[in-house]
Amino acid sequence: MGTQDLNQLGRQKLVAVTGSIKTHPRNMNTSVVKDESSTWTECLLRIANHSDQAAFQQLFKKFSPLIKAFAIRQSAVGEQASLSEELVQETMVKIWQKAGSFNPKKASASTWIFTIARNTRIDLLRKTARHHQNRISNDHSEDGFDVEDIWIENEDEDAFNQLVKQRNNEMLHKSIKELPDEQEFILKKVYLEDKSHTEIAEELNLPLGTVKSRVRLALTKLRVSVER
């Protein structure tokens, strides 16, 4: 994709964002996404500030079936029913423990929870791998990184204001539903099945370059910049 196309894309995005703000000034109440999202934010804040168990149970009801689905799609975890429930438990316990570090200005509740589920899955896979293989012996017996030392929570203050961010998320929400099947399929492999580009290429018997370009195409449709 040429620079010109990208510029074009950037402009469309800008027009779409500013356009929608103009037509619906401060009118945010039409969106189900927004309402749900603020519910989860409130729940997390109540857990953080009041150790509120009812709020926690509300989150559990919504998110544990999603975490379980997420666990099942990862083949090494999904094969064992006990492991997928373990992912649910570990993730939910971490949500409780870490609620104090949730900052709604930096991430939405669902992104924050997705990130914890993702990191917990990495951690769980590390632990199960450790049972199966001897760790490579070398200079350090154990360098002991936590997953969070490598998959670091984004600590940047958000440059966008909340309104624009909300609009962007709504656009993403809509455009994901409009993706062609092939692109939706490959993005789900990337994000839900925990498969790297290389693994997807092997599984689908495609050249790595083809997988890369399908992912890029999908991201471009979602207006996520892929200039690199």
Next chain:
Amino acid sequence: MANKQLVKYHPDTRFLTDYAAGSLPESQALCVAAHLHHCADCRAHIRELTQVGTELFMEQPAAEVSSGCLDQVMARVAGAINEPAKTPATAANDSSSSDAVKKTETVSLPRAISKMTSGNLENLKWRTLGKSFRYSTINTGDEFRESSLLEIKAGGEIPRHHHGGDEITVILKGSFSDQEDKYNVGDFIVRSQGETHTPVASQDEDCLCITTLDAPIKMNNVFYRMLMPFLNRPTSA
């Protein structure tokens, strides 16, 4: 987060997407994290890419969770109530410990590396090769790749070498040049199998890098073996 120096070489969309999705092997993710430490642009990309993952996650059809699961979680949570949820989050702990680190280190190192060095590079076990080069292996548990910290003394050179597999290098301190360009702190440099290069550190400063090298066959000290044939040869340098 880090210095404002211009970062020129970035991980491509494939690396960033796999990192955001959590499927990138840990040894390579360590390199991406080192780059992100210095690159606000790529951190913003990661934010967007994580948002895509969140949408897909939220749209999944729900899977049934066993009836005992909530009870078990509540039992663990209730057990933790005495240590309230407000216990300082890891982030707060980390920032205080990395402040301590900064006092002894003049450069800002990525979190995982800071943790490994505990504030002093000499805490690591180094192997020296030749006059101007040493390395320390990092254990990431990845059996297909080997990660190391490399240090090239100011003006020093890594002997010309081939790559048996793909190699990612991220500069943590100083700079180096090869036939193609000069690379600075934060640059994410990928060299593919079969490419040859001779990195030379800049004259004024030692250069510290993290590198992850594909090792198609598991063996110890891939880096050492890769360089040995060259080091044993008399060189004109």
